[in-house]
Amino acid sequence: xEARYLTVEEAAAYLNTGVRFVRRLIAERRIxxxxxxxxxxxxxxxxxSFMQAGRVxxxxxxxxxxxxxRAA
Numbered sequence: 275x276e277a278r279y280l281t282v283e284e285a286a287a288y289l290n291t292g293v294r295f296v297r298r299l300i301a302e303r304r305i306x307x308x309x310x311x312x313x314x315x316x317x318x319x320x321x322x323s324f325m326q327a328g329r330v331x332x333x334x335x336x337x338x339x340x341x342x343x344r345a346a
Contacts (some may be wrong), residue, residue: 279315
């Protein structure tokens with residue numbers, strides 16, 4: 275499979291965020307990136323991994339009961 279790399283602007287559009295947010299992720303080293311000289315590129319797979327890491331599961335009755343059982 276061929277890796278696809280995006281510019282910061284393309285990554286921001288892909289994540290539906292601002293360029294400033296993507297640049298902050300890069301500056302804080304919260305997302306993997308590649309440097310080619312002065313150019314920064316982000317792999318599409320790294321963007322997907324970043325988004326999956328922030329995934330929050332919905333609340334279900336079973337999870338509420340489980341969480342309440344821990345509190346008691």
